[in-house]
Amino acid sequence: MSVLLDISHIDMEFPTPKGPFTALRDVDLKISQGEFVSLIGHSGCGKSTVLNVVAGLYQATRGGVILSGKEVTEPGPERAVVFQNHSLLPWLTAYENVELAVKQVFGKNKSKAEMREWIEHNLDLVHMSHAMHKRPDEISGGMKQRVGIARALAMQPQVLLMDEPFGALDALTRAHMQDSLMEIQAELNNTVIMITHDVDEAVLLSDRIVMMTNGPAATIGEILEVDLERPRHRLELADDPRYNQYRAKVLKFLHERHSKPDVPTKKSTPAKSDAVPAHAGADIKETVDNAA
Amino acid sequence: MNTTTVIATKFSSLKLPHLDATLFSNAMRLVALPVAGILAFLLLWSVTAQNIDTSLGKFPGPAAVMEQFNALYDEHQRSREKERAFYERQEKRNAERVAKDPNYQPKIRAYTGKETFLDQIITSLITVMSGFLLAVAIAIPLGIAIGLSQALNNAINPIIQIFKPVSPLAWLPLVTMVVSALYTSPDPLVAKSFLNSLITVTLCCLWPMVINTAVGVAGIDKDLVNVSKVLRLPALRHVQKIVLPASVPMIFTGMRLSLGVAWMVLIAAEMLAQNPGLGKFVWDEFQNGSSDSLARIMAAVLVIGLIGFLLDRGMLALQKLVSWDKAAN
Numbered sequence: 001m002s003v004l005l006d007i008s009h010i011d012m013e014f015p016t017p018k019g020p021f022t023a024l025r026d027v028d029l030k031i032s033q034g035e036f037v038s039l040i041g042h043s044g045c046g047k048s049t050v051l052n053v054v055a056g057l058y059q060a061t062r063g064g065v066i067l068s069g070k071e072v073t074e075p076g077p078e079r080a081v082v083f084q085n086h087s088l089l090p091w092l093t094a095y096e097n098v099e100l101a102v103k104q105v106f107g108k109n110k111s112k113a114e115m116r117e118w119i120e121h122n123l124d125l126v127h128m129s130h131a132m133h134k135r136p137d138e139i140s141g142g143m144k145q146r147v148g149i150a151r152a153l154a155m156q157p158q159v160l161l162m163d164e165p166f167g168a169l170d171a172l173t174r175a176h177m178q179d180s181l182m183e184i185q186a187e188l189n190n191t192v193i194m195i196t197h198d199v200d201e202a203v204l205l206s207d208r209i210v211m212m213t214n215g216p217a218a219t220i221g222e223i224l225e226v227d228l229e230r231p232r233h234r235l236e237l238a239d240d241p242r243y244n245q246y247r248a249k250v251l252k253f254l255h256e257r258h259s260k261p262d263v264p265t266k267k268s269t270p271a272k273s274d275a276v277p278a279h280a281g282a283d284i285k286e287t288v289d290n291a292a
Numbered sequence: 293m294n295t296t297t298v299i300a301t302k303f304s305s306l307k308l309p310h311l312d313a314t315l316f317s318n319a320m321r322l323v324a325l326p327v328a329g330i331l332a333f334l335l336l337w338s339v340t341a342q343n344i345d346t347s348l349g350k351f352p353g354p355a356a357v358m359e360q361f362n363a364l365y366d367e368h369q370r371s372r373e374k375e376r377a378f379y380e381r382q383e384k385r386n387a388e389r390v391a392k393d394p395n396y397q398p399k400i401r402a403y404t405g406k407e408t409f410l411d412q413i414i415t416s417l418i419t420v421m422s423g424f425l426l427a428v429a430i431a432i433p434l435g436i437a438i439g440l441s442q443a444l445n446n447a448i449n450p451i452i453q454i455f456k457p458v459s460p461l462a463w464l465p466l467v468t469m470v471v472s473a474l475y476t477s478p479d480p481l482v483a484k485s486f487l488n489s490l491i492t493v494t495l496c497c498l499w500p501m502v503i504n505t506a507v508g509v510a511g512i513d514k515d516l517v518n519v520s521k522v523l524r525l526p527a528l529r530h531v532q533k534i535v536l537p538a539s540v541p542m543i544f545t546g547m548r549l550s551l552g553v554a555w556m557v558l559i560a561a562e563m564l565a566q567n568p569g570l571g572k573f574v575w576d577e578f579q580n581g582s583s584d585s586l587a588r589i590m591a592a593v594l595v596i597g598l599i600g601f602l603l604d605r606g607m608l609a610l611q612k613l614v615s616w617d618k619a620a621n
Binding site for chain 2: 080091104
């Protein structure tokens with residue numbers, strides 16, 4: 001398969017009052033059409049920064065991102081993002097949230113009836129047809145995330161970028177959403193980059209797991225090919241020795257080779273670490289906010 | 293008060309301790325306590341009033357004020373009666389003259405009686421709403437621009453901070469002179485005094501709206517802004533689809549603050565500049581110095597307070613109607 005997305009030797013530095021902070025150094029990754037890639041690593045290792053550079057929300061200090069032969073210089077709907085906290089507009093219904101995206105992307109090419117059909121099709125894909133005229137505050141966290149995914153899918157992106165899409169959900173809902181995502185990916189053959197904290201999620205969903213070292217100057221530590229045939233079923237895989245081997249490899253990487261010596265409690269609940277801003281360290285985020 | 297007590301007694305005799313307790317506590321909270329507060333205030337007021345002697349007699353207690361409310365209403369009725377009679381006479385006279393001389397062009401003169409208390413209230417309400425709406429038209433676009441652009445914020449913020457605390461009384465002479473100099477139409481659309489009040493109100497109630505709108509716009513959830521970027525929404529659509537709805541709750545907070553300021557400023561401006569309205573009513577009564585004056589001023593004070601309260605409730609109702617954020621209170 002040919003390379004669709006080339007993340008080419010990117011460095012990312014953030015200016016701080018104490019001088020530049022190097023969040024990423026020489027991150028280099030090539031992703032093929034239809035591939036599902038997970039980025040995994042500890043909080044603050046720069047996973048989200050990689051995603052934001054691919055999304056075009058950050059500009060890499062050195063290196064660049066090339067999508068189907070064109071360099072990425074700004075955000076755009078061909079690189080749709082599913083944000084961690086759904087980011088639906090709270091004043092619009094599920095339908096209207098998807099509609100905003102569809103109108104913007106297909107407003108010139110599709111008729112009103114076609115757009116309507118396309119919006120409904122995408123909401124159907126994430127099993128949200130029954131609640132499409134409800135507003136975000138009237139539906140559960142899992143449902144909001146479904147609508148967020150429908151909105152991203154409706155843009156027909158070349159790459160779907162997911163920033164810990166299920167991190168804020170409870171374990172049962174998360175499992176359900178993972179199954180849904182696998183179904184959708186099997187149907188549409190999307191190219192996906194997903195950030196996750198969850199080792200099981202990474203092994204279950206991915207073709208490749210990209211394990212990142214800890215920041216500052218984080219980079220790719222190891223890449224694990226997950227050679228499990230699809231469709232994958234979590235219950236069957238639970239007893240599969242290969243699955244457990246993959247799992248162990250990722251765990252080993254995270255806990256032995258690159259656990260932070262100064263933060264020995266890293267093996268605590270993922271829910272807690274989810275709350276930490278996952279890009280570039282908390283102090284960086286603060287200075288960025290203050291400057292804004 | 294009486295009915296609540298009756299209901300409460302009835303329920304306590306029904307031997308439903310739980311239901312009885314909640315009903316009773318609700319009745320207490322919503323009716324009995326506010327009523328008790330008002331009664332205590334009236335008592336305190338009348339006792340204190342009896343002990344204050346002014347050059348215009350005793351300070352008016354609740355009873356005297358109530359009496360003046362009735363008197364003001366009667367005056368209003370009589371004045372309306374006079375007005376009706378005036379127009380009737382005029383019409384009759386004109387009809388007679390036309391009957392005598394078919395070529396006569398009948399002259400219609402407006403009634404020029406003294407404005408009643410109710411007329412003053414209406415004048416004040418029209419003025420405050422006009423000044424407020426003008427301020428809205430300026431403040432919200434300005435606030436959005438400041439909220440979106442850090443550079444503009446840096447440029448304009450010092451000006452806002454300096455003008456925000458300025459009292460209306462300081463603006464008024466300047467506004468009066470400028471209006472007199474620039475507004476010299478021989479056939480004016482609106483009175484100069486109306487313009488003076490309006491502009492003073494606008495100048496004073498602009499700032500809370502500008503500041504709140506700017507803060508609301510600047511504080512939009514970063515993720516929502518990123519959604520807009522990923523969708524590549526053009527600037528105008530970004531404002532229309534993301535910025536405006538997201539900052540509606542803050543805009544309304546600013547509007548409510550501003551309307552409160554506008555109402556306070558208006559009364560002061562009317563008093564000082566002799567512009568028609570409730571403020572002028574208060575000033576006229578003060579100058580009048582009759583034995584009823586203080587009671588009439590007190591009546592005006594209560595009406596001013598009540599209208600201020602209703603304006604705020606009105607804004608809140610509008611916010612609940614318009615805003616997606618139903619948590620407002």
